[in-house]
Amino acid sequence: MRAAPFLAGVLAVLALAAGCGDHSVPPAGAGGQSSPVPQTSPTEPDALSALPAALRPRVPKFPAPPTPTPVTLPADGKAGWFSRIPTTQKVAFITIDDGWSKDPQALKLFQAAHVPITLFLEINAIKSDPGYFKPLQDSGAVIENHTISHPNLKGRSYAFQKHEICGGADQLAQYYGRRPVLFRPPGGTHDATTLRVAHDCGMKAAFFWKETTDHGKVFYQEGHTVQPGDIILMHFRPRFVDDFLAVLNAIHKAGLTPARLQDYIP
Numbered sequence: 001m002r003a004a005p006f007l008a009g010v011l012a013v014l015a016l017a018a019g020c021g022d023h024s025v026p027p028a029g030a031g032g033q034s035s036p037v038p039q040t041s042p043t044e045p046d047a048l049s050a051l052p053a054a055l056r057p058r059v060p061k062f063p064a065p066p067t068p069t070p071v072t073l074p075a076d077g078k079a080g081w082f083s084r085i086p087t088t089q090k091v092a093f094i095t096i097d098d099g100w101s102k103d104p105q106a107l108k109l110f111q112a113a114h115v116p117i118t119l120f121l122e123i124n125a126i127k128s129d130p131g132y133f134k135p136l137q138d139s140g141a142v143i144e145n146h147t148i149s150h151p152n153l154k155g156r157s158y159a160f161q162k163h164e165i166c167g168g169a170d171q172l173a174q175y176y177g178r179r180p181v182l183f184r185p186p187g188g189t190h191d192a193t194t195l196r197v198a199h200d201c202g203m204k205a206a207f208f209w210k211e212t213t214d215h216g217k218v219f220y221q222e223g224h225t226v227q228p229g230d231i232i233l234m235h236f237r238p239r240f241v242d243d244f245l246a247v248l249n250a251i252h253k254a255g256l257t258p259a260r261l262q263d264y265i266p
């Protein structure tokens, strides 16, 4: 079952540079089972020409990603925790959070770039127009879990965190037909309970990041270049096009190629 897209009188919320903004608190479901990850999109030769001419030269071409080498996950009843995937392969991972700003050019950009992308969607940010993300999913982006209402989870009870994490996964499964298996805690803040709850809710791993993006610029936590295995954080913000192109070009400049985060999590 998928909710019908509403007319998007969506107000774009500028989130904080490092994490994302805070929002309010609606209801949730619970439980559920995982389903297979959708395959990446077929090649679309005309995708680049569908972009406005001024954007076309800004979309870099990447080699195909290598055969993935999955990480080892903890066996202690907790989800894995990564800010980069430990690998020497020349790959980086594009992740895009929340979903408040719904840029009409995102789909064409995704199709033109033709790279693996993970979307960590917050229910409150998408529920005014969940249909916006369906074509992005159909283009190969994988939708993963970012809670219902984007609270700071650190220090909160097991029950509170379960409501947010299981509930987010359950609702995304209803909207998009696949229950997420990966998780990003809002703002990256978490504690041991978060990783236990994430595991119990069916999330195999949770993620921080090594680079962020805003206003068309990439900000590095270490050094001046994207390193192999780095997870890059973006948001659905008003300058989505510039942010996305900045991320692509930073990965390209580093001699890396975008890879699928799900392929590195067994």
Ligand SMILES: [Zn+2]
Binding pocket: 019, 020, 021, 097, 098, 122, 146, 150, 186, 187
């Ligand atoms: Zn967020």
